[in-house]
Amino acid sequence: MATVSTSSPPPLLDADCALFLDVDGTLVEFADHPAEVRLAPAVRDDIERLTDMLHGAVALVSGRPLAQLDALFDPLQLPAAGLHGHQLRNGDLLSANSDQVPERLHALHQRSMQLAHAHPGVLVENKGSALALHWRGAVHSADAVTAFAHAQIQALPGYRLQPGNHVVEFVPAGSDKGSALSALMRQPPFAGRRPVFAGDDLTDESGFAAATHHGGWGVLVGARADTQARYRLADVDAVHAWLLASAR
Structure with a gap:
């Protein structure tokens, strides 16, 4: 991994972007149990406005399964990669990966x-x-x-x-957030846009790398010395402020 060259906050999103968002530690604070987290309605509203602004090119990329993401963001249902990309949904198109448990x-x-x-x-x-x-x-x-x-x-x-x-x-094996981002970037409404991936954890590094590969950039939430992200936001509250400013 490359060392962070800047601690600058990211620029505001524009109409040419495609936005990919990690959830835990990025949009919501961690809790003792994953079922205890709640998404602030105002943040959901900002994401919905950004979805309109970007013509649908907003996706959740999370370690959570799709069912949990839909419950957390209800009634908003977004394109999403669940289980680190093992589950992938874009509109009515659902990935063919088997959910059969060995x-x-x-x-x-x-x-x-x-x-x-x-x-x-x-x-x-x-x-x-x-x-x-x-x-x-x-x-x-x-x-x-x-x-x-x-x-x-x-x-x-x-x-x-x-x-x-x-x-x-x-x-x-074979599922990660970077592969999920790349798969979505081959499909409308993401294709041809500049991907922006925001995440906080080691699991998000492949997403940062994929966003950079496709001509965009990553946003690290929090502090970590080694990362593929170009920009940084201090915490969940800073992410909310960035999304609100972009939505306006």
Whole structure:
């Protein structure tokens, strides 16, 4: 990864942009449990105005499954990449990736629950085709959780580990946010536009790289020394202010 060359805030979005937004840590603050987060109605309204301004070229790119994204943004339903790009939806077009859960993932879920029982505060999140182990409520268990994950991935072909903010996930191999952005950029209404990707976590670095590859840029939310993003916003509130100014 390249080192950040600027800490400047991003320019406002214009009518030629395509906007790609991570959710947790970017549009909403983290919570002890993913189900506890709420999106401010004013932010949803700004995103809806930007969708109109960009003729529909606004997408969510998240580790959450599509069903959770739709519930969080209801009644607004946007093009979206769920489960780090394993699920992809653009209008009525849904990706053909299988959501069939392999038996090995079911077995891993049971072993993960045993790990959580031994380390109170560790949260096991079943995402269907993916599985996440959170230690936000048990930071002292981070080493135990990551060691468990690295040991278990050896017996889970077709999956990879995705580290994140106080979390490690077992996700389908070949799916990442950069590939999702590139897939959407080949389709209307995104094709031919300048992609802008905003995200906060290591999971978003592939999205920053893809946005740059397609002639756009990334926006890192928070502080991190090594990143592919060209611009930076300090926190979730700064993202909200940027979206509001762009929508106006």
